[in-house]
Amino acid sequence: MSQILAVDKIAKKRSYEFTFIANQSLVQNEVGGLIQELESILVKNEAELVKHEYWGLLDFAYLIDRMARGHYCMLNIFSSPSTMNEFERKVKLNEDIIRYLCIKVDKFHENDSFMIQTNNDGIEDV
Numbered sequence: 001m002s003q004i005l006a007v008d009k010i011a012k013k014r015s016y017e018f019t020f021i022a023n024q025s026l027v028q029n030e031v032g033g034l035i036q037e038l039e040s041i042l043v044k045n046e047a048e049l050v051k052h053e054y055w056g057l058l059d060f061a062y063l064i065d066r067m068a069r070g071h072y073c074m075l076n077i078f079s080s081p082s083t084m085n086e087f088e089r090k091v092k093l094n095e096d097i098i099r100y101l102c103i104k105v106d107k108f109h110e111n112d113s114f115m116i117q118t119n120n121d122g123i124e125d126v
Contacts, residue, residue, distance in 0.1 A: 015076070015077070015078055015104065016105065017077075017102070018074070018077055018101075019072070019101045020075075020101075021064075021070035021071065021097070022034055022071040022073065022096050022097055023098060024071070026071060028071075031073065034096055035075070042077060046079075047078065049076070049077055050076040050108055053074045057069055058070065058072050064098055065098060070099075076108045
């Protein structure tokens with residue numbers, strides 16, 4: 001019976017693309033720590049961080065919370081919907097994350113994202 005539940009739990013996992021903007025006051029190492037913190041939340045809830053990308057400290061089109069810039073990051077996550085709901089709840093409580101967008105995708109891109117390809121100006125991956 002427990003094997004059926006385990007298989008059912010795996011079958012319900014989906015692919016998500018989670019993009020967020022971190023506070024401009026963070027240094028690049030702190031953004032890496034933030035990504036590790038988010039990954040630990042996912043692992044505790046039986047989700048998997050497939051890939052992450054750091055897009056850099058980019059300017060906003062308009063001020064957000066009196067800030068003109070932010071650290072853009074994208075995470076590819078393989079998770080159940082209930083885990084993603086809990087993950088988003090915890091992200092909302094994190095004061096270092098200004099904005100986020102979570103979308104369900106059919107599959108992950110194997111190559112770097114468009115942002116990495118067009119913004120390849122020497123920014124190191126976190």
